[in-house]
Amino acid sequence: AQKITQTQPGMFVQEKEAVTLDCTYDTSDPSYGLFWYKQPSSGEMIFLIYQGSYDQQNATEGRYSLNFQKARKSANLVISASQLGDSAMYFCAMRGTIWRGNEKLTFGTGTRLTIIP
Amino acid sequence: DGGITQSPKYLFRKEGQNVTLSCEQNLNHDAMYWYRQDPGQGLRLIYYSQIVNDFQKGDIAEGYSVSREKKESFPLTVTSAQKNPTAFYLCASSRAENEQFFGPGTRLTVL
Numbered sequence: 001a002q003k004i005t006q007t008q009p010g011m012f013v014q015e016k017e018a019v020t021l022d023c024t025y026d027t028s029d030p031s032y033g034l035f036w037y038k039q040p041s042s043g044e045m046i047f048l049i050y051q052g053s054y055d056q057q058n059a060t061e062g063r064y065s066l067n068f069q070k071a072r073k074s075a076n077l078v079i080s081a082s083q084l085g086d087s088a089m090y091f092c093a094m095r096g097t098i099w100r101g102n103e104k105l106t107f108g109t110g111t112r113l114t115i116i117p
Numbered sequence: 118d119g120g121i122t123q124s125p126k127y128l129f130r131k132e133g134q135n136v137t138l139s140c141e142q143n144l145n146h147d148a149m150y151w152y153r154q155d156p157g158q159g160l161r162l163i164y165y166s167q168i169v170n171d172f173q174k175g176d177i178a179e180g181y182s183v184s185r186e187k188k189e190s191f192p193l194t195v196t197s198a199q200k201n202p203t204a205f206y207l208c209a210s211s212r213a214e215n216e217q218f219f220g221p222g223t224r225l226t227v228l
Contacts, residue, residue: 004159035217042222043207043221043224044219044221045207045209045219046219047216047217047219050216068150091160093160103148104150104152104162104165104175105162105217107159108159109157109162110157110159
């Protein structure tokens with residue numbers, strides 16, 4: 001079974017500061033994928049970044065980077081130079097090994113990020 | 118434009134009624150998914166389909182049914198057997214191990 005834990009229900013961050021959203025995971029799959037999604041108040045889930053368990057380097061996408069520490073089973077999202085538009089719910093999700101049929105995503109409970117002007 | 122559409126955006130249902138939520142994608146994705154989201158919660162998987170005419174139960178399939186007669190379409194029926202159907206429903210699609218793309222969601226309220 002897979003499990004995602006997000007321990008920060010809410011965070012308040014000053015505009016232009018960097019922010020780290022925590023995510024830890026648990027799985028017995030030999031290979032897996034980790035995803036971060038953003039959910040604004042409109043409700044739609046927006047894909048931000050992906051990290052494969054065998055990727056040698058941490059993933060980056062513009063202002064988003066993923067701090068992947070495999071031994072600690074953590075996949076924290078880092079947002080640099082936060083903007084007011086970053087205010088939203090953020091979900092960490094995991095997918096298991098495809099060839100085992102574990103392509104389903106398991107989601108954490110989310111972190112509500114509020115950027116303060 | 119390629120994407121996923123869900124309709125209706127808001128849906129009201131009387132107790133004891135079945136309702137069907139629509140999900141259509143033109144991304145040519147093989148896999149499609151239905152999730153339920155309750156206030157302040159993450160997403161929970163209801164059903165998923167990896168190929169036409171095939172689908173599997175997710176973690177909370179009881180009280181729901183689906184069909185996958187076309188690659189583009191994956192409708193979800195919320196039956197009267199679902200005891201607490203008021204929630205936000207999200208449909209998604211993906212290619213194999215790639216990221217899932219989500220529709221805008223349907224908010225279902227039972228009156």
